[in-house]
Amino acid sequence: MSLRELPDSSLVEAWGEIDLAVRHAAGPMCQVVAERALPVVIDAKDITFIDSTGMSILVRIARDAEAGGYPVQLRNTPWMLRELLTITGVDQLLPFTDDDGDPTDAPGTDDREQS
Numbered sequence: 435m436s437l438r439e440l441p442d443s444s445l446v447e448a449w450g451e452i453d454l455a456v457r458h459a460a461g462p463m464c465q466v467v468a469e470r471a472l473p474v475v476i477d478a479k480d481i482t483f484i485d486s487t488g489m490s491i492l493v494r495i496a497r498d499a500e501a502g503g504y505p506v507q508l509r510n511t512p513w514m515l516r517e518l519l520t521i522t523g524v525d526q527l528l529p530f531t532d533d534d535g536d537p538t539d540a541p542g543t544d545d546r547e548q549s
Contacts, residue, residue: 435491437463443473446495449480452488460491468498476528479510489524496528507531 435456438445444467467474474495484492492508499506508530511519519525 435460435463437466439466439470443475444470446474446476447480448476448478449482451483452481452491453483453485454487457487457491464491464494464498467495468502471502471504473504474499474506476506476508477510478508478512478515478530481512481515484515484518489518489522492528493524496524500527 435446435448435452438447446463446467476492476495496506506528508515508519508528511530516525516530519528519530
């Protein structure tokens with residue numbers, strides 16, 4: 435997982451296996467996301483596996499957003515992650531979109547064309 439600090443949002447990119455091996459490295463990233471207190475997009479398109487430890491990272495980001503009053507959404511969610519979020523009820527805390535567009539189009543980003 436990595437963080438791209440955009441001017442008006444935070445983009446968390448996740449790939450591969452999101453499990454215990456990722457948890458310790460994700461802690462400082464989650465702290466930065468919370469301190470920025472800007473809209474968050476988690477791009478999940480390249481996640482191949484996630485376990486309960488990985489889910490706890492997503493839940494932490496979502497709970498921090500809820501506490502900080504900024505929006506969070508999960509984009510490009512693989513079917514297996516959608517199923518897991520729905521079955522566990524985490525989809526109520528961490529909404530996902532069907533958007534497969536540019537993940538840098540985070541909520542709160544001004545994407546109006548200039549003429």
